[in-house]
Amino acid sequence: MRIGSTKLPISGLGTYTVIYLAFIYLPVLFLPLFSFNDAIYVAFPLKGFTFQWYEKMADSQGLLTAFENSVKVGIAVSIISTIFGTLAAKAFTRYNIPFNRPIKGFIAVPLVIPLIILGISLMVVLNRAGIELSLFTIALGHVVICVPFSMLVMMSRLEGFDKGLEEAAQDLGETPWMTFWRVTFPLAMPGIVASLLLCFTISFDEFLLAFFLAGDQATLPVYIWSQLRFPNKLPSVLALGSCILVASAVIVILAELVRRLGVQAPKEGQ
């Protein structure tokens, strides 16, 4: 910014953005902070450094089972959603679909409706159909909210590269199927990986739908919720939460890096 005609090295907007960033991170950072604190209550002053909550966390059977469940559901959801999302993305970007905007909008609806409405509607349908709630039903709910994300990620990826490449491959003699494997798939790969990672994270962290659609088996967020009413379990929850935060962060960063990878990718030989 300038004062008069002198240019100050500090930008007002830059400072603001840094403060904004701090505002977003600070509250979340209290979780890890107190997870190492040697006290049951989350309060200042800090009492001392300890790993005990992490150890307790690793011991808890309920937690480990819930973690396992979350991973199972997450993997299933990410694969299924990515498949459906990619198919839709390919359809929209490579073909002229009639009414493509309303249809796209419809598929994207889960992004904008209050999740609770989706949760209860699914629950109602499952109940009336006599289907028992279980990890499968949770996975179903998660697929519904992940497909739009996957579709959007894949669409931006597919739109990003030249359709002419596929046409060139076919012109050079490849069947549509082989074109897909030798040209489209490798170029779309970063998007697919990003979609898998993102959908996994969304499913892994998702609470509300899991809450409504869970049977006997809990996922991790549902487990955490159940622990929230026990004050002495609190620090273990913090430990768990911190682990989840770090894991999610790593996955998301990976997803972004992979996604961006394709954008500057050198022209791969086919």
Next chain:
Amino acid sequence: MSDSSFISIQRVAKHFGPVKAVDDVSFDIARGEFFSLLGPSGCGKTTLMRMIAGFEEATYGDIHIDGQPMGRIPPHKRPVNMVFQNYAIFPHLTVRQNIAFGLRKDKLPKPELDSRVDEALEMIKLAGYGDRGATQLSGGQRQRVALARALIKKPKVLLLDEPLGALDKKLREQMQLELRALQKSVGITFIFVTHDQEEAMTMSDRIAVMSEGKALEIDGPATLYEKPKTRFVADFLGSMNFFDGTVKSAEGGVAVVTTNQVGEITIRNSDHQPAVGEKVVVAVRPENVLVSGEQPDSVANAVKGKVNAAAFLGDRSHIYVSVEGSDEPVLTLMQNLGGAASRMGGEQHDVWLHWSDDAALLLPK
């Protein structure tokens, strides 16, 4: 401050790190002149223009407009307006709102504002388009709106950044004439940036030919074309044949140069008086090289060759003739007068090339 130095570029340079985009350029532009900055991509013409507009700060040097140093004056305070290469029409505004955009600060009463916009619309022949959304216009129409938008502010200088590049050939030629006529009628100084030398020559009073950040020659189109002083300018404007050689003799305004390619060349009335033994380049315009089947009477400025290829352009042919002393064929132009050029054909027949002794130029090596 005289009218002839209405705009004064004084030792202006722009460095981007080690790269000298504009390298110590100085010249003046007269009031009311149609002045072009001509050169290949990367020659610095756009950078120089942006410095005049105020979007780039000069690393060294000064720019004065109407006696006033521009110094650090930001673009919105300069008496300069620009027509951008991509027109930069505001997509969220109508044609009328686009044109009136720059007048908001003047706080004109609505009737007056409206009438001025109407006048502008008339001038660019888009009357009645006022309420259209800007995005609904074709490229040529947008260009005219950009023009009107800039001119309505009655700037002292109008800068045009390759405005005709996106138009197709016929439209471009039409616009060139229209712009020229427009400039004469409003009397505003135009600075026109282009890489198209034909365009520059058609429209300009004077042209500054730029290369690698330097302004090589500044003069009227005819002078630059017929009497270039540097090899670059000779080559850049139109086509040119170049023959390297050594000066054999030079007296009384007549120089004789021995070349490997075409033997001896006699040059009369050259501005450049060389020394004997000097290495020079002789330049001859293709249109000045005559082609005939029989050997001409005088031996000087004549050479025998074989027709290599002929490109028929409709109104003329470019005929490439290979001669013994040179790898490069000599280029000649033949007007298709009565079908002469179309009949020429590309067959390998023997021809004689010759030119008069005041048709060649001597240029430093």
Next chain:
Amino acid sequence: MAADIVTTDKAPASSGGTIMSAETRRGLTLLSPTLVLMIVALGFPIIVLIGLSFWTQSGMHMTPDFSSINYETFFSKKIYPLILWRSIQISALVSFVTILLAFPAAYFIAFKVKKHKIIWLILITLPFWTSYLLRVFAWKIILGYNGVVNSGLISLGIIDEPLTFMLHNLEAVVITLAHAWAAFAILPIYVSLEKIDRSLLEAAADLGEGPVGSFFRVTLPLSMPGVIAALLLVFIPTVGDYVTPKLVGGNTGIMIGNIVQSQFGRGNNWPMGAAISVVSMISITAVVCGFLLLFYQLKKRLV
């Protein structure tokens, strides 16, 4: 058959036996699995929900019916519409606050950052991708009676007794929600700003507008699509939020999502819950349409 515009009704793909190229048919075939999935798992359940809202509940049984009793109950019990209205207000407030906070940051990244914009974006949006539950929980421990703020202030000697006004109320809900969405709101705004052709800003300057004028006459109008998108993307889901009011809202900070949940839980009146959901969906749609209309009217006046 015509496909509907974006509502929660199912939208069948158009075919109707009209002349369709093989190309288009291939495209539709490719699209069909996903479309069918969404119709079955999204469209259909919502329709069922709407249908359920007309059923009645007596004791432990739901009776298929076509009664408007649930809707009547909703409007007769003053508290339900009140909480719905309050939820809408909270969401609107949160939406505006988050947009307002996010805009300068988005502007900074779009216009002032030259290299590695992506790093800034990842940094800012990262928290959003992590567990929502945990982020709300973080505020619970921050604002709580024995929480971070209180214990911190006490140990610093600023106060003697913990402050009670921070948690279990509407204010806590608003703060928590604004924080939760702040990271997300920046994305659509950034995309809009990034798309703005920089030569338009140069043109504005060339025509006499200083930085402030250029911002209001060019940048801001052209960023509106992104701002509106952000507003909607924050507003709509927030109205039905359950977790935040439950964890930090206490008794006074209840939102409509809590009411819906209780009907499916302890309250055991699923048709009622469905009816409340339907009314909420319609209200949200109405508010959004009203807002958009208002916005377009304003736009015409201002330019």
